Amino acid sequence: MAVDAAREEKALREVTNRLVNDYGEAHTQERVEAVVGAVRGRFTGHKVREFVPILVERIARRELAQPGAKTEAVTVVLDKSPSIPLGDNSNSDGRNLQDILGKVTADKKLVGAVAAGVVVVLGVTVALSVRQPDSAPAAGAPAAALTVVHGVVGSEKSDFFADSKVADVFKKHGLRVDVDPAGSRQIATSVDLSHYDFAFPSSSSAAERIQRQRGVSGKYTPFSSPMAVATFKPIADLLTAAGIVTPGPAPAFDVQKYLELAEQGTQWDQLAGNTSYPVSKNVLVSTTDPRTSNSAAMYVAVTAYVANDNTIVRGTKAEDYAVSRISRLFTRQGYTESSSDAPFKEYLANGMGPIPMAWIYEAQYVDAAVHDQLKPDMVLMYPKPTVLSQHTVVPLDDKGDSVGKLLATDPDLQRLAAEHGFRPQDPSLFTKVTAEHHAPVIPDLVNVVDPPDYDTLEHLLDDVARSYSN
Known part of the structure; x- marks a missing residue:
């Protein structure tokens, strides 16, 4: 207690x-x-x-x-x-x-x-819940009868569903969409989905678990977001000197070299020439809790791939070996949040003191750029390799299916998704938004790996979770 x-x-x-x-x-x-x-x-x-x-x-x-x-x-x-x-x-x-x-x-x-x-x-x-009020009807006109659809969504999509322009698009189609945010792994493991018309976790693996449990075959993937590392220029400069970061408009973060440094237990004040962040704590990327959050599960997927000699993890022997190398990346962090929204807001608000590096969805950084929330010394780095998080709608009934279909096909919702930093099905929408707001992104990512299959990722996450009590 x-x-x-x-x-x-x-x-x-x-x-x-x-x-x-x-x-x-x-x-x-x-x-x-x-x-x-x-x-x-x-x-x-x-x-x-x-x-x-x-x-x-x-x-x-x-x-x-x-x-x-x-x-x-x-x-x-x-x-x-x-x-x-x-x-x-x-x-x-x-x-x-x-x-x-x-x-x-x-x-x-x-x-x-x-x-x-x-x-x-x-x-x-x-x-x-993120509740959207109905717009007032015109004077003398009867109020339109809207079908209310309830969903549970990954917390990083809360702002998207809270956007009045998104609500207006749904309203044009006779819908009012009310959502509750939660960690994506929570959605797949502990949320009672009987109260919802759709689930919208942040990865295909979490969606697959929901589909298995609920006996659902249909799904929609309206947009995606690669994983990235949010940091600050002094930290990026330190890691560049240490050989972990390759500088550029969108710096590359070498996961292999980072893992080797973390395995040695290197602390920030042990880095050569460090005068900008002389802190006696381990050089670690801050993540969410892998027991509840999809972003942390994606971190497991990337680091396990690298730990397994840059090979997708398959089989018990490979799982055990990967976990033996990556578990300390989590257990040495201390307290971690259950979903991705709170740590990124702390990154935006409190500077590099508490969170020098944060594992995030690229969409969060782009959304902050669109809404002028970034400070001049903030830097977006792409892990080498990274992984693509496929935001997947699992409809649980016909009402949920209508929402999933609209998210995937309605041009206005696709455009609004891009304005919130997500990569919609039409890449030009994302490119237009990032160019207008000078967001330092890589439009065409090359070094992207596939996560392990559903069962293997679950085994890895369970093993990492057990390491907290060892």
Whole structure:
């Protein structure tokens, strides 16, 4: 419990720092801290803590963005656990959480899982939802009847679905799409998908697991994003001197040389000539948690390939050898987030102090460039080799199928996906966006490897997860 409490305290400090940075012009630091403290107090006494920092940040952002407005929220009840009052949802147009949780409490096995924290998402997904309000109808015109479609999506796609222009496109087709964000591996392993019309994880492997479990054959891959490393110019210069980075408009990050350096336990202050980042901690790329997040699973796929003599991992012997070389890349990091959204926001907000290198989706960096969130010393590096993350829609019913089909075929949604940094099916859309916003990307990636097959990747992830307790 002490470790969990320390992690929560660290996460909440980071939440406060981000909010002070984002809302410093509108609110004093004391005001931000007071809002965070008040929101946090609503969760006092509840046993399920994993998503508390995420919930606190989202609710606090609403209050800081709209001073004086009533916070949209719900009351979460998990069987006999204490209630968490999150406000008044009497005006909410979302699903009734009590109806959802009524089904949960009828299933004793699921209640046990919730109590154990295995499917925490059930208790919080409605509070985490990205809800799109309908536009007001013209005066005298009847309100259009929209079909509401519920989905659970990788957290890096939250901003895409929160975009009012995306909502308007769906509305043209008679749909309102409400989504809940989660880590992609959580979507495939612990989220109760019975409440959703579609799942939209960030990789084909997570999608395949969902298809197997749900007996679904159909899928759509509307866009993709290669994995990359976000860093800062002083760090890139240090790694260039160490022979790990090849400079250029989009620097290349040599995974083989990085792995060798990490295996030696090299620390930043041991790098020759290091005066810009003389810190006594291991030279490591910061990732998310491989037990919950697809971006970390892609990191496993790339590093395991390199560790296995630049060969796709196949068979138990190769799996064991690869894990013996890459597990320390995770276990030496300390606390890691469950999904990719939070660490990238910390990278944007807090500089190279806490996160000198972050493993990200290229789309996150491009999206930040489009929205003028990058600072002059920020650098995007491409791992050599990298891997392509195929964002895959798994429809769970006919409504979900209609969303997947639109995402893959509607020209406006494809264009908007490019504006959020994703590589849609038409490469020219992505090239146009990156050229307009001077995003330092490689349009045509060559050094891309395939991840291992579904079962092998699952074995690798399970073995890396076990290494945390060894």
